[in-house]
Amino acid sequence: MTETATSELDDSFHVFDTTLRDGAQREGINLTVADKLAIARHLDEFGVGFIEGGWPGANPRDTEFFARARQEIDFKHAQLVAFGATRRAGTRAADDPQVRALVESGAPVVTLVAKSHDRHVELALRTTLDENLEMVRDTVAYLRSQGRRVFVDCEHFFDGYRANPEYAKAVVRAAAEAGADVVILCDTNGGMLPAQVHAVVSTVLADTGARLGIHAQDDTGCAVANTLAAVDAGATHVQCTANGYGERVGNANLFPVVAALELKYGKQVLPEGRLREMTRISHAIAEVVNLTPSTHQPYVGLSAFAHKAGLHASAIKVDPDLYQHIDPEQVGNTMRMLVSDMAGRASIELKGKELGVDLGGDRELVGRVVERVKERELRGYTYEAADASFELLLRAEAEGRPLKYFEVESWRAIVEDRPDGSHANEATVKLWAKSERIVATAEGNGPVNALDRALRVALEKIYPQLAKLDLVDYKVRILEGKHGTQSTTRVLISTSDGSAEWSTVGVADNVIAASWQALEDAYTYGLLRAGVAPAQ
Numbered sequence: 072m073t074e075t076a077t078s079e080l081d082d083s084f085h086v087f088d089t090t091l092r093d094g095a096q097r098e099g100i101n102l103t104v105a106d107k108l109a110i111a112r113h114l115d116e117f118g119v120g121f122i123e124g125g126w127p128g129a130n131p132r133d134t135e136f137f138a139r140a141r142q143e144i145d146f147k148h149a150q151l152v153a154f155g156a157t158r159r160a161g162t163r164a165a166d167d168p169q170v171r172a173l174v175e176s177g178a179p180v181v182t183l184v185a186k187s188h189d190r191h192v193e194l195a196l197r198t199t200l201d202e203n204l205e206m207v208r209d210t211v212a213y214l215r216s217q218g219r220r221v222f223v224d225c226e227h228f229f230d231g232y233r234a235n236p237e238y239a240k241a242v243v244r245a246a247a248e249a250g251a252d253v254v255i256l257c258d259t260n261g262g263m264l265p266a267q268v269h270a271v272v273s274t275v276l277a278d279t280g281a282r283l284g285i286h287a288q289d290d291t292g293c294a295v296a297n298t299l300a301a302v303d304a305g306a307t308h309v310q311c312t313a314n315g316y317g318e319r320v321g322n323a324n325l326f327p328v329v330a331a332l333e334l335k336y337g338k339q340v341l342p343e344g345r346l347r348e349m350t351r352i353s354h355a356i357a358e359v360v361n362l363t364p365s366t367h368q369p370y371v372g373l374s375a376f377a378h379k380a381g382l383h384a385s386a387i388k389v390d391p392d393l394y395q396h397i398d399p400e401q402v403g404n405t406m407r408m409l410v411s412d413m414a415g416r417a418s419i420e421l422k423g424k425e426l427g428v429d430l431g432g433d434r435e436l437v438g439r440v441v442e443r444v445k446e447r448e449l450r451g452y453t454y455e456a457a458d459a460s461f462e463l464l465l466r467a468e469a470e471g472r473p474l475k476y477f478e479v480e481s482w483r484a485i486v487e488d489r490p491d492g493s494h495a496n497e498a499t500v501k502l503w504a505k506s507e508r509i510v511a512t513a514e515g516n517g518p519v520n521a522l523d524r525a526l527r528v529a530l531e532k533i534y535p536q537l538a539k540l541d542l543v544d545y546k547v548r549i550l551e552g553k554h555g556t557q558s559t560t561r562v563l564i565s566t567s568d569g570s571a572e573w574s575t576v577g578v579a580d581n582v583i584a585a586s587w588q589a590l591e592d593a594y595t596y597g598l599l600r601a602g603v604a605p606a607q
Contacts, residue, residue, distance in 0.1 A: 080120065080339065080340070080341075080342065083307060084307050084308070084332075084338060084340055085120050085121060085253065085284065085307065085308040085309070086118075086119045086120050086121070086309060086311070086325075086328075086329060086332075086340050086341070087119070087120065087121040087123065087152070087222075087284070087308060087309065087310045087311070088114050088119045088121065088122050088123065088149075088310075088311060088312065088313065088325055089123040089154075089286075089310055089311070089312055089322070090110060090114065090312040090313040090316060090325070090356070091107050091110060091111065091122065091123060091124050091125055091136075092123045092124065092125045092126065092154050093123070093310075093312055093317050093318070093322055094312035094313060094316035094317050094322065095107075095125075095316075096317060096318040097316045097317055097318065097321065099362065100316060100360050100362070102360065103132075104132055104135050104136050104139060106359050106360070107124065107125070107132075107136045108136065108139060108140060108143060108144065109359050110313070110356055110359050110360075111124065111140060111144055111149075111151075112144060113313075113352050113355050113356050113359070114149060114313070114352075114356075115144070115146050115147055115148050115149040116147070116148075116345075116348065116352065117148075117341065117345055117348060117349070117352045118148045118149075118341040118342040118345035119148065119149050119325070119341075120148070120149060120150065121149060121150050121152050121180060122146075122149045122150070122151055122152060123152040123153075123154050123182060123310075124136055124137055124140060124151055124152065124153065124154075124178065125137070125153075125154060126153070126154045126155055127153050127155070127172050127173060127175070127176035127178075128155065128168065128169045128171075128172025128173065128175075128176075129155070129169065129172075134172070134176070137151070137153065137176040137177060137178060138177075141177050148342055150178075150179050150180050151178045151179065151180070152178055152180040152181065152182050152222070153173045153176040153178035153180070153181050153182070154181075154182045154184070155169055155170065155172070155173045155181065155182075155183060155184070156169065156183065156184050156185075157183055157184070157185050157186075157203075157206040157207055157209075157210040158170050158206050158209060158210045158213075159206075160196060160197070160198035160202050160203075160206060161198075161202075163209065163213075164209045164210040164212070164213035164214075165213055167210075170210060170213065170214070173214065173219070174214070174217045174219065178219075179219065179220060180219065180220045180221075180222065181214050181219045181220070181221050181222070182221075182222045182223070182224055182255075183207075183210055183211065183214070183221060183222070183223050183224065183246075183251075184223075184224045184226050185203075185206070185207045185223050185224065185225055185226065185242060185246065186203055186226055186227070186231075186242070187225035187226060187227060187228045187231045187232075187238075187239045187242040187243070187257075188226070188227040188228070188230055188231030188234060188235075188239070189231060189234060189235045189238045190231075190234065191226070191227055191231070200238060203242070204241060204242065204245045207223065207242060207245045207246050207249065208245050208246075208248070208249040209249075211223065211246055211249035211250050211251050212249045212250060215249070215250040220252055221250060221251045221252060222251060222252060222253045222254075222255060222284070222308070223246035223251040223253070223254050223255065224255045224257050224286060224310075225239070225242055225243060225246075225254060225255060225256055225257055226257050226259050227257065227259045227260065228256040228257050228258070228259075229256065229257075229258045229262075229263050229267070229268070229271060230259070230260060230262070232271055232275070239275075240275060240278055240279055243256075243275060243279045243281050243283075244279050244281065246281070247279065247280070247281035247282070251281075252282065253281075253282045253283070253284045253307075253308045254279075254281045254282065254283055254284070255283070255284035255285065255286050255308060255310060256271070256272060256275065256283060256284070256285055256286070256301070256306075257286040258285075258286065258287045258288055258294075258297060259286075259288060260288065260290065261287070261288030261289055261290025261291060261294065261319070261320070262290060262291060263287070263291070263293070263297055264291060264293055264297070265293060265296045265297055265299075265300035266300070268285070268287070268297045268300045268301050268304070269300040269301070269303055269304045270304075272285070272300075272301045272304035272305060272306055273304040273305065276304065276305045276306075282307060282308070283301075283305065283306045283307070283308070284301075284306055284307070284308025284309065284310060285297070285298050285301035285302070285306045285308070285309055285310065285323075286310040286322075286323075287301075287310075287322070287323045288317065288318070288319065288320075288321070288322055288323075289315060289317070289319075289320050289321045289322060289323065289324075290319060290320055292320075294315070294321070294322060294323035294324070295323050295324055295327050295328055295331070297323070298311070298323045298328050299328070299331055299332075302332070302336070309323070309328055309332075310322075310323070311323045311324060311325035311328050311329075312324070312325060313325050313326070313352075313353065313356045314326070314353055314356060314357060314362075314364070314365065314368065315368075316360065316362075324368070324369075326349055326353050326368070326369070326370055326371050326402075327368075327369045327370055329341060329346070329349070330346065330349065330369075330370045330397075330402055333346050334346075334397055334401060346401060346402060346403075347400070347401065347402065347403045348403055349370065349371055349402045349403050350370070350371040350402055350403035350404045351403055353368070353371040354371070370397075370402045370404065371402060371403075371404060375399070375404055376395055376399040376404055376405065376406045377406075423465060426458070426461075426462045426465065428462065428465050428466060428469060430469065436468060436469060439468050440464070440465060440468050443464060443468060444461075444464070447464075447578075450559075450578060451550045451559050451561050451578040452561070452576055452578050453561065453563075453576060454576070456563055456574055456576075457563060457574045457575055457576035458573060458574060459566075459573035459574055459575045459592060459593070459596040460574075460575045460576045460589075460592045460596075462596070463592055463595060463596060463599075474595055474599060474605045475595075475605055475606050476504065476530075476534065476594075476595055476598045476603065476605055476606060477502050477503065477504040477529075477530060477606075478502060478503040478504075478606075479500070479501075479502045479591070480501040480502055480503065480508070481500075481501045482498065482499065482500045482501070482522065482525075482587060483498065483499050484496070484497070484498040484518035484519075484521055484522055484583050485497045485498070485518075486518055495514065496514060496515050496516065496517055496518050496520065496521045497512065497513070497514050497515075497521055498512065498513055498514075498515065498518065498521035498522040498524070498525040499511070499512045499525060500512075500522070500525040500526055500528075500529050502529055502530075504529075504530060504533045504534075504606075505533055505606070507533070509529045509530075509533075510529075511525045511526075511528035511529035512525060512528075513525040513527075513528050518583055519545070519582075519583065519586040519590075522583070522586065522587060522590060523542060523590055526590060526594060530594065534598055534603060536597070536598060536601040536603060537594060537597060537598070539568045539569055539597075539601075540566055540567070540568055540593070540594070540597045541566065541567050541568075541569070542564060542565070542566055542593070543565050543566065543567045543572060544563075544564070544565035544574075545562070545563075545564055545565075545586075546562065546563040546564075547560060547561070547562055547582055547585075548560070548561045548562075548563075550578075559578060559579070559580055560578070560579060560580070560581060560582045560585045561576065561577070561578050561585060562576070562577045562578075562582065562585040562586045562588070562589045563575070563576055563589065564576075564577075564586070564589040564590065564593050566593040566596075566597060568597060568600060568601070571600070573593070573596055573597075573600075575589045575590075575592035575593045575596065576588075576589055576592070577589035577590075577591075577592070
C-alpha cells in the first residue's frame with residue numbers, strides 16, 4: 072500500500088484532521104485499531120489533506136495503527152501524520168526513543184507539540200526557556216534530516232502570548248527557522264474569542280513571517296468561529312476533528328469549517344465533489360465511534376434544513392432559498408418539512424410531496440389534514456419524529472378511509488410475578504386478516520416485546536414480508552398534565568426492514584396501549600413499503 076497520497080489540490084491551504092488523536096480524547100470514545108483504520112478511510116475519502124493518527128511509541132495501539140495503516144490503506148487524498156513531543160531536556164533528538172519512534176512509524180509527516188507558554192516550560196518541563204527553544208530546534212532539524220515534513224503545535228500559545236508575547240513568538244521563530252513547514256497556534260484551553268484570535272494571528276504573522284495554522288478547542292463555543300477568524304488573519308492550515316469530538320467540550324468541528332471555507336469563502340479545500348459526501352461521512356464516523364449523530368449539527372444534522380413554522384413553509388413553497396442559507400444538496404443533506412400543531416397548508420403540501428402523496432391542490436383535503444394534526448397533537452401525538460404515522464394519517468384523509476391490512480378484535484398483555492422474583496410476560500392477539508380470524512399467543516422479555524411477537528405470529532403466515540421487520544428503537548415519554556401513574560404516555564417506535572428505517576407514534580393513558588398503537592402503525596407502514604395492497 073502507498074504511504075503518501077497524490078492530492079489534486081496544491082499545498083497553499085491545509086485541512087488537517089486530528090480525530091484519531093485529539094478527537095479520541097472525548098469522554099465516551101474508546102477507539103480500537105480497527106475503528107481508527109475505518110475512520111481514516113472515511114476521512115481520506117472525504118478528501119482531507121492530513122490525518123493525524125496518534126502518538127506512535129507512546130502507546131501500543133497507536134504504534135499498531137501506523138503499522139497496519141501502511142499495509143492496509145491506500146490513501147488517495149490524505150497523508151498520514153504521526154504526533155509526538157520535542158525531545159527531552161538535556162538529551163539529543165537523535166538519542167530520544169520517542170523521537171525515533173516517530174521516524175519508525177513510517178508516517179511522511181510529523182506533528183510536534185512544543186511548549187510556548189513560559190510558565191509551562193518552567194513548571195511542567197522543569198527546564199529553562201533557552202533550553203526549550205533548543206529542544207524545538209534540535210527535534211525539528213533531526214526529523215527534517217530523516218526526510219520528514221514537520222508541523223509544530225505551539226501548545227497553550229494564546230495564553231502564553233498573553234503572559235509573555237516575545238517568548239511565545241520566539242518559539243514560533245525557532246520552529247520555522249529549524250525547518251518546520253507550518254507552526255500551529257493552539258488555543259489549548261479553549262478560552263479565546265474570534266476578535267482576540269484574529270488580532271494575535273495577525274501580529275504573529277507580521278512579526279515572524281512563519282506559515283501559521285490554528286488549533287482551537289471549543290470551551291467558549293467559538294472553536295469554529297475562532298478557526299475562521301484565524302484564516303481571515305492569514306492562517307493557511309486548520310486543525311479540526313470530525314463532528315467536533317475532543318476533550319472536554321470538543322474541538323473545532325471539521326464539517327462546518329470545511330463547508331464555510333468552500334461555500335462562504337470560495338476556497339477549494341477538498342477535491343472536486345467531495346463536499347457532497349459530507350453528511351454521509353459525518354454520520355458514518357459517528358457510527359464507528361458509537362455516538363448518535365447530533366440532529367442539530369450545522370450542515371450535516373438531520374434538522375439542519377428542517378422547517379416547522381407555517382410561515383417558513385409558505386415562503387419555501389415559493390423559493391427554498393428564502394429560509395435556507397445554502398442548498399442542502401451541496402453538503403449531501405436534504406430539506407425536511409416537520410409536521411406539528413404549527414403547521415399550515417404549505418407545510419402539509421410540501422410534506423405530502425416529500426412523502427410522495429399527491430394532494431392534488433385540494434384545499435379542503437389539506438385543511439382537514441391541518442386540523443387533524445392540530446387536534447391529535449393537542450392530545451399528545453407528535454409527528455416531527457414519526458413520519459410513518461403521519462404518512463398513514465395523510466393517506467387515510469386522502470383516500471377517505473384508513474389503510475387496513477388487518478382488523479384487531481382484541482389484545483391483552485399479562486405480567487406474572489413469580490415467587491422467585493422473576494416475571495413472565497405473555498400476550499394474546501385476536502384479529503382478522505384476509506377474512507381469516509387469527510388468535511396468537513407469545514411470550515417476551517417484557518409486555519411490549521410479547522405483544523410484538525404475538526402480532527408477528529398472527530400475521531407472518533399471511534404477510535411473510537413482516538419477517539424482515541425489526542424493532543430497532545423504543546422511546547417512552549410521560550406527558551405533562553396529570554401526575555405519576557395517571558399521566559398520559561407517548562411512545563415512539565423505530566422499525567427497520569433492513570434497507571430503511573421509519574418511526575411511528577402512539578399515545579394513551581398507559582404505556583402498553585400507547586405501544587400497541589405505535590406497533591400497529593409500524594406493521595401497517597412496513598406492509599405499505601413492501602408494496603402489499605391494503606384490504607378493500
